[in-house]
Amino acid sequence: xxxxxxxxxxxxxxxxxxxxxxxxxxxxxxxxxxxxxxxxxxxxxxxxxxxxxxxxxxxxxxxxxxxxxxxxxxxxxxxxxxxxxxxxxxxxxxxxxxxxxxxxxxxxxxxxxxxxxxxxxxxxxxxxxxxxxxxxxxxxxxxxxxxxxxxxxxxxxxxxxxxxxxxxxxxxxxxxxxxxxxxxxxxxxxxxxxxxxxxxxxxxxxxxxxxxxxxxxxxxxxxxxxxxxxxxxxxxxxxxxxxxxxx
Amino acid sequence: xxxxxxxxxxxxxxxxxxxxxxxxxxxxxxxxxxxxxxxxxxxxxxxxxxxxxxxxxxxxxxxxxxxxxxxxxxxxxxxxxxxxxxxxxxxxxxxxxxxxxxxxxxxxxxxxxxxxxxxxxxxxxxxxxxxxxxxxxxxxxxxxxxxxxxxxxxxxxxxxxxxxxxxxxxxxxxxxxxxxxxxxxxxxxxxxxxxxxxxxxxxxxxxxxxxxxxxxxxxxxxxxxxxxxxxxxxxxxxxxxxxxxxxxxxxxxxxxxxxxxxxxxxxxxxxxxxxxxxxxxxxxxxxxxxxxxxxxxxxxxxxxxxxxxxxxxxxxxxxxxxxxxxxxxxxxxxxxxxxxxxxxxxxxxxxxxxxxxxxxxxxxxxxxxxxxxxxxxxxxxxxxxxxxxxxxxxxxxxxx
Numbered sequence: 001x002x003x004x005x006x007x008x009x010x011x012x013x014x015x016x017x018x019x020x021x022x023x024x025x026x027x028x029x030x031x032x033x034x035x036x037x038x039x040x041x042x043x044x045x046x047x048x049x050x051x052x053x054x055x056x057x058x059x060x061x062x063x064x065x066x067x068x069x070x071x072x073x074x075x076x077x078x079x080x081x082x083x084x085x086x087x088x089x090x091x092x093x094x095x096x097x098x099x100x101x102x103x104x105x106x107x108x109x110x111x112x113x114x115x116x117x118x119x120x121x122x123x124x125x126x127x128x129x130x131x132x133x134x135x136x137x138x139x140x141x142x143x144x145x146x147x148x149x150x151x152x153x154x155x156x157x158x159x160x161x162x163x164x165x166x167x168x169x170x171x172x173x174x175x176x177x178x179x180x181x182x183x184x185x186x187x188x189x190x191x192x193x194x195x196x197x198x199x200x201x202x203x204x205x206x207x208x209x210x211x212x213x214x215x216x217x218x219x220x221x222x223x224x225x226x227x228x229x230x231x232x233x234x235x236x237x238x239x240x241x242x243x244x245x246x247x
Numbered sequence: 248x249x250x251x252x253x254x255x256x257x258x259x260x261x262x263x264x265x266x267x268x269x270x271x272x273x274x275x276x277x278x279x280x281x282x283x284x285x286x287x288x289x290x291x292x293x294x295x296x297x298x299x300x301x302x303x304x305x306x307x308x309x310x311x312x313x314x315x316x317x318x319x320x321x322x323x324x325x326x327x328x329x330x331x332x333x334x335x336x337x338x339x340x341x342x343x344x345x346x347x348x349x350x351x352x353x354x355x356x357x358x359x360x361x362x363x364x365x366x367x368x369x370x371x372x373x374x375x376x377x378x379x380x381x382x383x384x385x386x387x388x389x390x391x392x393x394x395x396x397x398x399x400x401x402x403x404x405x406x407x408x409x410x411x412x413x414x415x416x417x418x419x420x421x422x423x424x425x426x427x428x429x430x431x432x433x434x435x436x437x438x439x440x441x442x443x444x445x446x447x448x449x450x451x452x453x454x455x456x457x458x459x460x461x462x463x464x465x466x467x468x469x470x471x472x473x474x475x476x477x478x479x480x481x482x483x484x485x486x487x488x489x490x491x492x493x494x495x496x497x498x499x500x501x502x503x504x505x506x507x508x509x510x511x512x513x514x515x516x517x518x519x520x521x522x523x524x525x526x527x528x529x530x531x532x533x534x535x536x537x538x539x540x541x542x543x544x545x546x547x548x549x550x551x552x553x554x555x556x557x558x559x560x561x562x563x564x565x566x567x568x569x570x571x572x573x574x575x576x577x578x579x580x581x582x583x584x585x586x587x588x589x590x591x592x593x594x595x596x597x598x599x600x601x602x603x604x605x606x607x608x609x610x611x612x613x614x615x616x617x618x619x620x621x622x623x624x625x626x627x628x629x630x631x632x633x634x635x636x637x638x639x640x641x642x643x644x645x646x647x
Contacts, residue, residue: 079290083596083602084289087595090594090595092591092593093592093593094590095589095592096588098588103589107585116434118374119374120377120431120432122372122378123370123371123372140366140370141363142358142359142364142366143359143360144358144359144367145299145300146377149299149300150433152433152434153583154297154595156296157296159359160290160295162287175288175358175360232586233434233585236434247586247589
C-alpha cells in the first residue's frame, strides 16, 4: 500500500489554508452578490440607481392594489380625514384636454436626481442616497414642511396625528414629513422589489416595474431603451427615477 | 454726535398693568394652543397636506418683516442723518427685537417637532434659504443689541452711524432672505419670482412704519409722551411713500406674471375667479390696505389729525396682513399642474383648489407671538430708558 506523505512546510501550509479560506468565503460572496443584500454598515452604492417604469396602458381605474399594498407595508392608517391623511402613493386620473381620453396612473415620490425637497431642507433631514433613493431622516426632521412646499409632485405628507403600532421597518412619527421610500427596507434586504410593484404583478397588471436603471442588463433598462417614456415635469430638469409609458 | 435727547424709564402704572394683562393673556392663549397642537397633532389646525403653511406662518412672517421695517426709523436717523428721528432710535431698535422674537417664537411653535430646535441650530444644509435665515435672524438680534449699546453709551455715540449702516444692510438682506423662502419654490406658479424679495422689503417698511406710529400713539395717550405735529407729518409722508412702493411692486409682479402665458392660470385664479382670495385681494389688500389709507393720508382734515394717521396705520397693518395671507395661502391652494395637457383628479385633491379654513388654534398661536412682542416691549421700557421724555415739536426741532 502506497503511503502518502504530507509535506507540511510553511509554503504548503499557507497555500492550503488560503485555498480553504477562499473556498469557504467564495460561495458567500457569490450568493451575497446574487441577493444584492447589503450589510447594515455598508453604504449604498452609487453604481446602482433604483427606479421604476409605470406602464399606464396596464393600469386600470378600478384597481388600487398598489395603494392598499403600500399602506399595509408601511403601516399607514386611515383616520378618515382625506386632507391630512398620509398617502405615499395615490391613483391619479388624467383626462386628455383635447381628445377626452382618460389614463390612470399611480403617483408617488419621483426620486429625483436633483430633488428640490433636499435643496430646501434646513437640517439636511431630506437626503438622497447614493443609489438614488430620496429619504427623510425621521430623527432630524423638524417638521417645517418646507420640502412639501418645494415638491413639484405633491408627493409628501405631514403626519398630523398621533400614530400607534408603526411597523419596525418604516419609522414614522407625528410632526415629521414622510413620503414613498421605494421600500428601502426591501431593497436593503436584497428583495429588490417594492410593495406596490409586487401587488401590481399579483393582480395581473404588471404596470409597475422596479429595478436598477444603471444596469444595462436589467429588465427596466431594456424597457427604458425599447419604449418612449415620460418624465413628469421634465421641464424642471430634475431627472426623475420614475418614468411613465403611454402618456 | 452725542445724543442730547432726554430719555425716561417708564414707571409702573394702570395703563401698563392693563396692557400687560392683555399681553400675558395673549401669551397664555398661544401657549395653550402650542401645548394642544403638540399633544394632539396639527390635524386640529386648518392646515393639511396641500396648504402646509397657514395662519401661524402669516403671523410669523408678518412680525419678522415688520421687525426689519421698524428699524427703518433708527436707520433714517443714523444712516441718513435726519435728526428729527434721533429720539426714536432706541425705541426703533427695541421694537425690532420685540417683533422679531415674537415672530420667531410663532414660527418655532408651529414646527411639527419644536423640541428639535437644537437640531435646526446645529445641523445646517447651506443650500437651504431656511438655514441661511437662521443665521440672518440670530445675527440681526446681535447687530441690534450692538446698535442699542452704541446708542445707550454716551462714549460710543460716535459709532452709531457706522453700526447703524451695518444694521441697515443686514436688515435689507434679512428681508430678502424671508422673501426668498417663496421665490425659490420652482414648481409653484404663484411664487418663483425675483420680485418677491423687493416686494417683501417694501412691505416691511410699510408695516414697520405703521406699527411704529401705532406705538407712538399709544405712548401719547397711555404714557403722556406728547407727540408733536412734526413727527406726525413725517410719519404721514413715510406711510404714503411706502404704500406707493408696495402698490407699484404688487402691480409689477402681477404684470410680470401676466406676461408669461403659463402663469395666466394663477393670475386668473387670484384676480378674477371670484374665490375668497379674489375678495381678499381686491377688498382687503387693495381697498382697505391701499386706497382707504391713501384717501385718509391725503384728506385735508384727517391728514393733520393724530387719529387720522392712526386709522391709516391700522388699515395698512390689516392690508399688509391680508397681503401676506394671499401670497402664502393662495399660492398653495392653487392646484399644481403636474400634467399640463391633462385634467387631473385623485383622492389627494389633485387638480382642484385646496381647501383651507384656519382654526382658532392658529390664531391663538399667532396672537401669542403678538403678546410676546408686546410683553417684551412693556418690560423693557420699565427697566431701561428707551422712551424719550417728549416728542413735541420743541423736543424734535431743537436738534434740527
